[in-house]
Amino acid sequence: MAKKDPTDLSVEEKLKTLYQLQTTLSAIDEKRALRGELPLEVQDLEDEIEGLTIRIEKIKNDITEFQNAVVQKKAEINEAQASVERYKKQLDDVKNNREYDTLSKEIEFQSLEIELCNKKIREANVKIEEKNKDLQNNEELIKDRRMALEEKKNELDEIMDETRAEEDKLKERAKELELKIEPRLLASFKRIRKNARNGLGIVYVQRDACGGCFNKIPPQRQLDIKMHKKIIVCEYCGRIMIDPELAGVKTEKPVEEKPKRKRVIRKRTVKKEDDDDFVPEERLS
Numbered sequence: 001m002a003k004k005d006p007t008d009l010s011v012e013e014k015l016k017t018l019y020q021l022q023t024t025l026s027a028i029d030e031k032r033a034l035r036g037e038l039p040l041e042v043q044d045l046e047d048e049i050e051g052l053t054i055r056i057e058k059i060k061n062d063i064t065e066f067q068n069a070v071v072q073k074k075a076e077i078n079e080a081q082a083s084v085e086r087y088k089k090q091l092d093d094v095k096n097n098r099e100y101d102t103l104s105k106e107i108e109f110q111s112l113e114i115e116l117c118n119k120k121i122r123e124a125n126v127k128i129e130e131k132n133k134d135l136q137n138n139e140e141l142i143k144d145r146r147m148a149l150e151e152k153k154n155e156l157d158e159i160m161d162e163t164r165a166e167e168d169k170l171k172e173r174a175k176e177l178e179l180k181i182e183p184r185l186l187a188s189f190k191r192i193r194k195n196a197r198n199g200l201g202i203v204y205v206q207r208d209a210c211g212g213c214f215n216k217i218p219p220q221r222q223l224d225i226k227m228h229k230k231i232i233v234c235e236y237c238g239r240i241m242i243d244p245e246l247a248g249v250k251t252e253k254p255v256e257e258k259p260k261r262k263r264v265i266r267k268r269t270v271k272k273e274d275d276d277d278f279v280p281e282e283r284l285s
Contacts, residue, residue, distance in 0.1 A: 012228040012246065014181065015202070018189055019247045021177040022202045028170045029199050031163045038156045045149040052142040059135045066124045066131070073117040073124070080110040080117070185231070192238055202240040204247045213237035 009017070087107045094100045178186055193201030196212065203211035205225060210217060215236040217225075225232050225241050232241045244250070 009180070009182075010228075011230055014185060014231065015228065015240075015242045015246060017177055017180050018185070018202045018240065019204075019242050021174060021181065021189070022193075022200065024170055024174045024177060025193070026199065028167060028174065031167045031170070034163060035156060035159050038152060038159070042149065042152050042156055045145055045152060049142060049145050049149060052138055052145065056135065056138050056142065059131050059138065063128055063131045063135070066128045070121050070124045070128075073121045077114050077117045080113045083110045084114075189240065192233075192240065196237070196239065200239060202242055203234075204242050204244040204249050206244070210234040210237060210239065210241065212239040217241075 084107050087103045087110070091100065091103050094103065181189070189201045193199055198212070200212050205211065205217060205222060206214075208216060208222065213234060213236050215234070217234075221232065221235075224230070226243045226245075228243065228246060233239060234241055
């Protein structure tokens with residue numbers, strides 16, 4: 001037997017199929033709710049660990065750069081010291097004051113270079129010490145976060161194992177139902193469901209009100225919903241409306257309040273000596 005085209009379904013059949021789909025999707029939502037915030041917590045920890053890994057790598061690169069700078073400055077000091085020794089020896093062979101002044105200035109310049117290099121080395125060593133402390137703190141932090149991630153993943157995996165089989169069946173059921181709904185109606189339903197706070201795209205009438213936003217529905221609109229002649233949405237929240245009977249839901253009828261009976265206060269009368277005449281008590285004074 002050929003499958004019925006979704007566009008050929010009656011409004012009643014469309015509504016019933018939509019409500020079945022909503023029930024199935026809500027059951028999937030409940031399974032996912034069991035996981036709580038665990039998936040988000042796992043993702044946050046993974047993001048934090050990734051950020052810490054990048055930070056640690058940068059700190060290590062900074063330490064390497066400072067260490068290379070120290071090596072370079074030490075090499076410059078050795079060169080400057082060698083130059084100083086060479087210039088000092090040349091002082092013994094100078095023939096005039098001009099050569100002496102030139103060599104003296106070179107020795108002074110190289111000595112200043114040595115002092116400057118030593119200063120740069122001290123500064124670099126301070127930076128290396130700071131970076132090593134920063135590195136140690138971040139490595140301890142990432143170790144702690146990795147342990148927390150492992151715990152959260154184990155907890156999530158345990159819940160997933162318990163609900164995966166049932167959730168997979170529900171997903172298959174949802175796919176089957178979606179094939180029975182015309183694409184435009186399904187797209188509208190999904191859009192409504194996505195924007196709804198509780199994930200309900202179709203709701204039944206409860207106590208003369210919308211089952212999604214609980215705003216009152218006018219009597220004529222309720223009658224239209226019961227007729228199943230057209231798809232009707234709530235004018236307040238935009239959810240698709242369905243008659244409870246069609247949805248297979250038993251609802252309590254709203255209890256009508258009985259009007260309160262007014263209490264009648266009877267006026268007492270006092271009998272005069274003449275049995276035929278009665279005068280209200282309030283007129284006696």
